[in-house]
Amino acid sequence: MLKDITIGQFFPADSLVHRLDPRFKIIMTLLFIIMLFAGQSMICLATGAAYTVMAILLSKIKFRMFVKSIKPIMPFLLVTAFLNILFVNDGTVYFHWKFLKITSEGINVSVIMIIRIVILIAGSSLLTYTTSPISLTDAVERLLSPLKKLKFPVHELAMMMSIALRFIPTLIEETDKIISAQKARGAEFDTGSIMNRARNLVSILIPLFISAFRRADELATAMECRCYCGGEGRTRLRQLKSAPRDYIALAVTISFLVCAVIINILT
């Protein structure tokens, strides 16, 4: 059940997208998001879609994984789209009942919104699917390093991020174990009355909190034992180096973005 969560997961493979410099990947993801919001028209979104499909094909990650990442937000999307249809009132009116109107513009807005968000999620999951959490936080640290001059704790932030990411799977696994253990003692989580289920939830939350604190404590001790004292003067094992392919990929992304903007101006 919990194993189905794919957000933030990393699928190691040997592909062009995997090999790209994580700093460039983060920048490209940002450009990609701008690309999607650059225009309102369908053609404009088509550029974004084409870009995503290209990147997915290059990443050698199965298409199914992307479908999986979109699935959990689908209900929210559909509800929002439904509200949009009902309450956007411009354009030709197809149906009218009291204050509710279904109009061409309403349908248009909802469809564009759904497509945009689906592409957005599929495209940005590609970042975490193809980048290991460690290189991701390394890249964040490097990209934010100019903020150090403003006394912004960039290293600490990156460290917190990598610890948080590192512990997502651990805590999921832990939760799974605790759920199984309580189920073995007859606790019900998906059947029974709401009051009962809520009470049984406590039997998961308390052990989970206790173990999270225990782990945090152990980790802090372990880090201190290895003389960790923050980012000052810390060197790294793997230096991020950009290669020609990174610049090419960036150039391709920028040209897609320019295309999207031009299409938007023209239409």
Add this chain to the structure above:
Amino acid sequence: MAVLKTEELTYIYSQGTPFEKTAVDHVNLEINEGEMIGIIGHTGSGKSTLIQHFNGLLKPTSGKIFLDGQDIWADKNKIREVRFKVGLVFQYPEYQIFEETVYKDIAFGCKNMGLDDNEIKRSVTETAHDIGLPEELLDRSPFELSGGQKRRVAIAGVMAMNPRVLILDEPAAGLDPSGRDRIFDCIKSYHKKTKNTILIVSHSMEDIATFADRILVMNQAGIFCFDETEKVFSRAEEITQIGLDVPQITRVFLELKKRGIDFGKEVYTVDYARELILKHLRERQVL
């Protein structure tokens, strides 16, 4: 009659992803009423996955599990009853403790079974006594107890439900030798008293050899062998080859056999070894 039985039981983790892994591969086995079974195998040999099928926590990818001849997945709504009949104690069970008092935590399972307060009280105090938890501890917070005591509280929580089959995954992992002995002694006396079927997963051949009627050796998601303790250790050399340890005393006797002193019997407990050696020495009139 077999209390638990599996038929071509197969379980595949994360099917359809790059992490796909067959954890249990076409396993057929039968466990009889009242038996004490030891399960050994490497990390990743599928033993933990296998035992989670016995009480319906995992649903097999293919194959069937029978409890008293009934397919446990025949009616999905009855799976909870299976969990009351087959008690499972996980590894490091003390991490699942959550109630304010020891008493309440042990009673959690009984409460879920819907027993009335008197029955719960009787069951909890009896189990606590059997497992060596003094009565004054029952009102304390379980988080104040020592590691070994917490472990016993967690085990008592499952024992109190009086399951017909009790499964324990590494019940002594991470305890000091006296803690280990205490846990195993409790389990042995529980078995003697209730005559319930018990399955114990362990890494330590030494522990298993002293009490198991039969031993199930798992290797690479399948059964390597499942036989009476003596017969399993007659294959000690093969077992060493798949990378599992046999008891030290068995190793000593294997070495003796290589050097020409063959006792003709499988030795896996120190007491038995002592007896054999003394007999041998008397025969040769050394003593």
